[in-house]
Amino acid sequence: MKKLLAVSLTIMILGTLGGCGKQDTQEPPKVKIDYGNSELYTQEDMDAAIQVIEAEFATWEGCELHSLAYGGDAACSDENIEWLNGLEMKEQTEPFTQCILFSSSFHSPVEQRDAWDADTEYEGWQWWLGRSDGGAWELVTCGYG
Template sequence: MKKHHTVSLTLLALVLSVGLFSLYRNIGGGQLAEDFQFVTEPSQTYTPQEISDAADAVVRSFKDFRGATMTTLRYVDGASSSEKDNWAERYDKDQGLYFTCDFVTDDTAEQSHLNANSNYQDWSWRVARSNGGHWTIVSSGQG
């Protein structure tokens, strides 16, 4: 009987945790669309793992975009930092990747820096690091 009670309490706690997470996810920050697409292109400079890790930094930062849903994230190799144009140096970094994304906002976005019920395309993200460290967002925005 005691084991059944413990299992029931554990299941109840699990259900409540999942429910609270879902509620937080829906009223919290930015999220990925169910049909989210991550589009990459081959790179002569960066490995697929480096590109993926930098993309994760973008997704983590996007969580601050209240009321926004990202539909597409694109890695743009031609605009990433390279020997020809090492823009990462402007941020005191030695490597930089460039991404763009598309997202939509709902009516709660008006409480942040975004326009409510809008469609944003080609929002830019510059992600950089030094000495193989963690990728961080050094700039983002439209235009």
């Protein structure tokens, strides 16, 4: 009887300890990326711009990024490059020679924070980036266009 009790207690203890040390390994949802078709930029160029966007987005507490879509080669016009160069938000000293546009969808926090409406899906949020002669992308402005 004592052996049966000892074995039962051992099994219960081992079963209880089996769950210890496990951590929540749930990864954040993957962002859906639409690279579209471009004759101007490679996927590597776009991925570099996406990294800049994701780094900025990571500072938006409680927001969840769902998708990013390339805005197309037509958005990368001389007129838009000139527009980005004229924005006061620009920190780069050299003028941009290239620009890229992505649009996104994301969800705001359940509780109202900052300028976001609580628990809301935002779609069509634009991200404009510029760079000089194939250098590093700089986020110039974002929002609804």
